Amino acid sequence: MAQRTLRRKIERFLWRKPRAITEPLVVRWTAIAITFTFIGLFLVLPLAAIFTQALASGLTAYFRSLWDTDTLSAIRLTLITAAVAVPVNLVFGVAASWAIAKFEFLGKSVLTTLIDLPFAVSPVISGTIYVLFFGLHGYLGPWLKAHNIEIVFAVPGIVLATVFVTFPFVARELIPLMQAQGTEEEEAALTLGAGGWQTFARVTLPNIKWGLIYGVILCNARAMGEFGAVSVISGHIRGLTNTMPLHVEILYNEYNFVGAFAVASLLTVVAMITLVLKSFAEWKFKEESVQAAEEVEGLPQ
Amino acid sequence: MSIEALGISKHFGAFAALKDVSLRVETGELVALLGPSGSGKTTLLRIISGLEKADAGAGMVRLHGEDVTTKGVGYRRVGFVFQHYALFRHMTVFENIAFGLRVKRRSQRASRQQIREKVEQLLRLVQLEWLAGRYPAQLSGGQRQRIALARALAIEPQVLLLDEPFGALDAKTRQELRRWLRRLHAELHVTSVLVTHDQEEALEVADRVAIMNAGRMEQFGTPAEVFHHPANEFVMNFLGHVNVFHGRVEGGRAILGPMEIDYSGRPHATTVPARGLVRPYDLEIEHHPNGKPGFAATVCHINSAGPRVKIDLTAESGEAVHVELAHERFRALALEAGQQVFVVPREVNVFVDEGQG
Numbered sequence: 231m232a233q234r235t236l237r238r239k240i241e242r243f244l245w246r247k248p249r250a251i252t253e254p255l256v257v258r259w260t261a262i263a264i265t266f267t268f269i270g271l272f273l274v275l276p277l278a279a280i281f282t283q284a285l286a287s288g289l290t291a292y293f294r295s296l297w298d299t300d301t302l303s304a305i306r307l308t309l310i311t312a313a314v315a316v317p318v319n320l321v322f323g324v325a326a327s328w329a330i331a332k333f334e335f336l337g338k339s340v341l342t343t344l345i346d347l348p349f350a351v352s353p354v355i356s357g358t359i360y361v362l363f364f365g366l367h368g369y370l371g372p373w374l375k376a377h378n379i380e381i382v383f384a385v386p387g388i389v390l391a392t393v394f395v396t397f398p399f400v401a402r403e404l405i406p407l408m409q410a411q412g413t414e415e416e417e418a419a420l421t422l423g424a425g426g427w428q429t430f431a432r433v434t435l436p437n438i439k440w441g442l443i444y445g446v447i448l449c450n451a452r453a454m455g456e457f458g459a460v461s462v463i464s465g466h467i468r469g470l471t472n473t474m475p476l477h478v479e480i481l482y483n484e485y486n487f488v489g490a491f492a493v494a495s496l497l498t499v500v501a502m503i504t505l506v507l508k509s510f511a512e513w514k515f516k517e518e519s520v521q522a523a524e525e526v527e528g529l530p531q
Numbered sequence: 532m533s534i535e536a537l538g539i540s541k542h543f544g545a546f547a548a549l550k551d552v553s554l555r556v557e558t559g560e561l562v563a564l565l566g567p568s569g570s571g572k573t574t575l576l577r578i579i580s581g582l583e584k585a586d587a588g589a590g591m592v593r594l595h596g597e598d599v600t601t602k603g604v605g606y607r608r609v610g611f612v613f614q615h616y617a618l619f620r621h622m623t624v625f626e627n628i629a630f631g632l633r634v635k636r637r638s639q640r641a642s643r644q645q646i647r648e649k650v651e652q653l654l655r656l657v658q659l660e661w662l663a664g665r666y667p668a669q670l671s672g673g674q675r676q677r678i679a680l681a682r683a684l685a686i687e688p689q690v691l692l693l694d695e696p697f698g699a700l701d702a703k704t705r706q707e708l709r710r711w712l713r714r715l716h717a718e719l720h721v722t723s724v725l726v727t728h729d730q731e732e733a734l735e736v737a738d739r740v741a742i743m744n745a746g747r748m749e750q751f752g753t754p755a756e757v758f759h760h761p762a763n764e765f766v767m768n769f770l771g772h773v774n775v776f777h778g779r780v781e782g783g784r785a786i787l788g789p790m791e792i793d794y795s796g797r798p799h800a801t802t803v804p805a806r807g808l809v810r811p812y813d814l815e816i817e818h819h820p821n822g823k824p825g826f827a828a829t830v831c832h833i834n835s836a837g838p839r840v841k842i843d844l845t846a847e848s849g850e851a852v853h854v855e856l857a858h859e860r861f862r863a864l865a866l867e868a869g870q871q872v873f874v875v876p877r878e879v880n881v882f883v884d885e886g887q888g
Contacts, residue, residue, distance in 0.1 A: 414613050414615060414617035415618075415619055417582055417604075417611070417613070417617065418613060418619070418679075418682075419634075420582070420605060421605075421609060421611040421683070422630055422631035422634065422682065422683075422685075422686055423631055423634055423635060423686055424605070424630070424631075424634040425634070432619075432630070433619055436619075436621040
């Protein structure tokens with residue numbers, strides 16, 4: 231059993247495919263060559279360009295443009311936005327997938343569909359909805375104005391739009407995983423005298439750990455990189471309501487290429503870190519899912 | 532600790548899983564709930580455990596006389612063993628067994644040392660001491676189920692409930708674990724209910740067997756009672772192979788397919804449909820009629836690999852008949868396929884369609 235698992239792990243690591251695939255060598259190499267050329271042209275070259283442009287006037291210019299007050303405040307706002315949006319969606323995602331995977335209730339299929347809504351609509355529309363809703367001429371606008379609450383063209387609006395755009399990430403990863411794992415372990419914990427919270431903390435959460443981390447990484451990447459929805463609702467007030475992606479655009483439009491690419495390079499670094507973390511979490515996450523599937527089949531004797 | 536489940540009904544949507552079922556299990560007894568899938572046996576077990584609730588107002592659960600109908604699963608202190616083990620996959624065997632001890636309230640929780648001793652003692656009980664550090668994925672099915680049992684016993688449950696505990700195992704492991712469970716029960720004497728769809732398992736392990744069908748309890752009795760005196764056709768059919776002969780009863784006689792026998796249970800002259808059920812080993816084969824009621828048949832197929840010889844025959848009237856003989860008797864008869872023989876039933880269970888005639 232242990233040996234079999236090990237072998238399977240190694241095979242998965244080596245990406246060994248069944249021998250039955252017997253395309254001629256030429257076909258295989260052509261396919262590989264096309265893939266690499268495409269990735270080189272459309273991914274690697276632009277990435278390289280970002281760093282070349284950012285460092286075009288030397289390291290000093292690079293760091294000076296990052297040290298700019300407006301840039302720093304854009305970085306701060308992006309971090310704040312992510313710091314609010316990610317935990318909010320973490321809680322929502324766990325709650326929603328817990329509800330969907332482990333309970334039967336009215337409107338469950340509607341909820342499952344609605345979770346995907348932010349993926350289905352263009353982010354610009356999401357932003358516009360918030361403007362329509364909270365804006366000065368929107369439904370809640372006058373009331374908010376009377377109570378001196380600023381949402382549109384302010385930080386709360388940016389955070390709200392980001393939360394909306396990123397909320398499917400965690401839930402989408404967890405729902406299939408939790409469904410595969412079923413409720414037996416939770417029931418076992420209950421029969422052993424564990425309370426609801428203990429069951430969640432000691433049984434449910436450890437079982438979905440990697441799926442959760444995977445979802446959070448994706449959620450965070452999107453929260454930091456979101457442009458469309460935030461662009462509509464932020465009002466582009468320099469130093470106040472500018473996130474990093476918006477700031478890149480502003481700098482670029484002002485022909486400040488070093489500045490624009492310097493900020494862009496930071497986002498790129500975030501993206502690359504995300505990729506590495508994502509691959510690792512994905513690998514662990516797959517193990518979790520495979521185990522869940524095996525347990526359901528009751529395979530090993 | 533006795534278990535009483537009284538007048539339990541349970542619906543899942545429009546489907547009635549249990550219809551007014553009552554079950555009483557005496558202290559120290561091991562009772563098997565036996566039935567085909569969908570008969571409601573697992574639902575009944577889950578209602579006893581508190582994992583499921585009976586329909587509102589329909590039924591009461593009492594453990595040792597105490598009404599626990601409205602109490603949660605944690606309060607009832609039942610040990611529950613799941614068909615697919617439900618071991619915590621991210622914990623070692625040791626941690627799995629210790630779980631029930633660790634989640635107790637601080638004031639009731641045993642010390643680290645006490646927990647360690649308790650877990651080791653349970654591992655010895657299930658004879659798997661050397662697996663303490665392993666994860667569930669590294670165990671065989673039989674080992675997992677024994678660990679699951681140790682985990683359930685850790686909380687010193689009032690009652691032990693087992694939901695098809697050996698259902699996912701291969702035949703050989705299943706038989707071993709069955710004997711082992713019987714011995715364990717004799718040792719611990721904890722009141723237990725075992726759900727199974729395997730009649731052999733139920734008859735071998737349990738003190739009493741409750742046979743369930745379509746949300747109802749058909750019969751509740753010792754293995755010998757239910758086997759030798761089945762309450763109805765379903766029970767007899769479910770507890771092993773039978774030959775079914777369709778026919779009728781009238782005027783103290785039963786005419787069942789190719790045979791006619793005395794039937795004192797119904798002396799009335801009116802005719803009612805009935806069926807005669809005969810176990811394959813309750814049919815005798817003779818070369819010639821010996822005066823007892825029986826019927827002529829032709830031998831079709833003989834399978835002598837096994838503890839008894841299985842013989843397929845076709846009655847003159849066309850019915851397929853299955854007979855099981857001891858090897859000695861088979862040799863004495865020197866049967867061959869194609870031979871004409873005479874089949875004599877030793878015991879026929881006649882079931883009359885009630886409410887007719």
